[in-house]
Amino acid sequence: MDEAVDEAGWDVEPGDEIEPVVQAVGRLVKICREAAGLRASELGETMGYGEDMVRKIERGVRIPRPEFLERADRLLNAQGHLRAFMEDMRRARYPQKVRRLAEMESRAAEMLLYSNHNIHGLLQTPEYAKALFETSLPALPPDQVERETAARMARKSIFERHPAPVLSFVQEQVTLERPIGGKMVLRRQLERLLEVGQLRHVSLQVMPTDREDHAGMLGLIEVLKFTDGTAIGRSDGAFNGRPVSNPRDLRVLEMRYGMIRAQALTPRESLAFVEHALGRL
Incomplete structure (x- = not known):
């Protein structure tokens, strides 16, 4: 499980100009999760990540991998709203x-x-x-x-x-x-x-x-x-x-x-x- 947690994404560098976008994506993940009636622990278990990692992504302190957004979009029936940010997060992962x-x-x-x-x-x-x-x-x-x-x-x-x-x-x-x-x-x-x-x-x-x-x-x-x-x-x-x-x-x-x-x-x-x-x- 620890390896899976590490694979969920990357930490946001303090003061990074991409931080507001990452935070917006995190809020959207949370909105979609709650709309689907899932707890953070349930989403994490379904996707193979820890609850703490899901909450870090939702707080905008962890950059989600594009693959995370693609899977979450399907699981949460987000109708492409999460997938729309995949390229942004692909760029955001770089320092x-x-x-x-x-x-x-x-x-x-x-x-x-x-x-x-x-x-x-x-x-x-x-x-x-x-x-x-x-x-x-x-x-x-x-x-x-x-x-x-x-x-x-x-x-x-x-x-x-x-x-x-x-x-x-x-x-x-x-x-x-x-x-x-x-x-x-x-x-x-x-x-x-x-x-x-x-x-x-x-x-x-x-x-x-x-x-x-x-x-x-x-x-x-x-x-x-x-x-x-x-x-x-x-x-x-x-x-x-x-x-x-x-x-x-x-x-x-x-x-x-x-x-x-x-x-x-x-x-x-x-x-x-x-x-x-x-x-x-």
């Missing part, structure tokens, strides 16, 4: 910071992405992402690992956008060699890099460890450019790590990124490097 990032990525016409500690989130496989979150200290609870992993995988829809954005990735060599999650997880991750690297709108480059000159020593760089001519960027080693959007600051990030690309292996050389790394596993 607020991830929703905002995904929204910006959905508007980007071009993205410049340099990663130095791990494979960039947009390139990660589910197994690699899960293993990466499991390295966190203090340790994340299992449901948060699941939530964060699902959110990261949802962002990969950017590869299916039309028109497709131009995506430039530069990965440090060490990120292709560190076996996060074990060698089999790394093998599948490298195979994924080879798949993505073949896409016409994607440039994937590797920065070799033996480079004497390296413009990326101050940490990761991310720049998102939008169709209206605006952009936003951030870097661990610039502007105190805060996002910047004014042209002067963006020029600094683009200058560093341009130099990193020039110092890295070419896209063709980089794919050959990934293939070689895969062959060593």
